[in-house]
Amino acid sequence: MNLLTLGLSFHASAVDLREKLAFDAAKRDWAVAELAARYGCETAILSTCNRVELYLAKPDGDLPTRGLIAEFMEECHGVPAKQVDPHLVERHNDEAVRHLFRVTSSLDSLIVGEGQIAGQVKEAFDAGLRCGTTGPLLNSLFQSAQRAAKRVRTETGISHGHVSVSSVAVDYVKQVFDHFDDKTILIIGAGKMGRLTLKHLRELHPKQILVTNRSPEKAAALADECGGRAVLWEQLDAALAQADVILSTTGAPEPVVTEKRYAKARAKRPHRTTVILDIAVPRDFDPGIHDGETVFLFNIDDLKNIREQTLARRRSHVDKAEALIEEERRKFVEDHGRRKNGQLIAKLTEEFDRQMAEIVAPLAEKFKGKLTEDELKYLVGGFRLYKNRLLHGPISALSESAKDGGHAGLSEALKKLFRLE
Secondary structure (H helix, E strand, C coil): CCEEEEEEECCCCCHHHHHHHCCCHHHHHHHHHHHHHHHCCEEEEEECCCEEEEEEECCCCCCCCHHHHHHHHHHHHCCCHHHHHHHCEEEEHHHHHHHHHHHHCCCCCCCCCCCHHHHHHHHHHHHHHHHCCCCHHHHHHHHHHHHHHHHHHHHCCCCCCCCCHHHHHHHHHHHHCCCCCCCEEEEECCCHHHHHHHHHHHCCCCCEEEEECCCHHHHHHHHHHHCCEEECHHHHHHHHHHCCEEEECCCCCCCCECHHHHHHHHHCCCCCCEEEEECCCCCCECHHHCCCCCEEEEEHHHHHHHHHHHHHHHHCCHHHHHHHHHHHHHHHHHHHHHHHHHHHHHHHHHHHHHHHHHHHHHHHHHCECCECHHHHHHHHHHHHHHHHHHHHHHHHHHHHHHHCCCHHHHHHHHHHHCCCC
16 A cells, blocks of 8 residues: 555644645645646545645555645645645555544544534545546545444444534524424524524524614614514513523623513513523623523523533544444455455466476376376375465465555565566
8 A cells, every 4th residue: 555645634733824725626626636647646635624635645656755745735825835844744554544534534523523524525535536636545545434434423422412502502492392383583682603593593494583683783684684573672572572582692791681671571471481592791691580490591601511511422432433443444454455465466376376387287297197087186286285385475474464554565575586577
């Protein structure tokens, strides 16, 4: 195997450098074609917000050095090679295989278990296929990486549960209510996180969405975006009384809704359940509003704690996922070794059969009439048994070396020893 991956990721490189070295689709397609032509190697490039990695493979001959790759990155992005080189992480053969399998399975992700990376790896592979820059090794490698990732997803719980604050919030709302076609959602404020959470809440298809803000223009703009209805800030109390789900993110310096103020709204909706997602900092709702029976109030820290619990559950599956990755890595390396060595073993066997025939044929002719047919067969069988025992060592050595990725040198040695083309 002659496989190399070179790149940088969030582990040791700042986001500003990763941004400068990122490949968009057009530049990536140009780069893989240029690398393949320049160095005669199979090429694929994975570029995401958290990593930029080049995958290179070549049956025989040398692959480009990290220095050459750093210069190539300078050529592509204008970042001096001397700034790029210290951040490049280089992995060969087995380590490169293990790395891609871990990346695709999201074990190397900023958020363990995230589902986006598998699609990004597939996109990188598809681009290489489309550009004609992948070949037998990378095709097999990327397909095996997808299979490994699928096993990790289906055989462990590493991807279970949402870990963004907005998704956690909506998950909780869905635990409280089993349907939303008769529910009213009230949005207070128009912060960035509130907009993201609102996007998920819209997917629940509520009966109506009310939007209020101190700025009527902002309320109207957000209402237009989400298909809701703008409510004047002065009508907040009436809106509170209507709302089954409240999402608040105003950024006000003190609580917008005090316990006393909300008590009036609660009196107008007795025995009706309300979920309040207060993701503002400082908080918009007085904590005393929460009663745990009909009113459930969650602030940003509550949601982050739920998120951390989900991440902790995911991390508990890492060991099993790593074991699956190691199993798939061994399988890939052994399968590659068998494919790589199959032709050599066939040539070796063919050469021994030819030489054995050159020796056995004259002997059989010499002893013709002196030995019975069975005795001649026994003689030939003895030579065949000797050939098999003699070949057992080289063939076993090839199989063993394939497991650790070091069969290339042994293959060349056998070719020279036995004068194989």
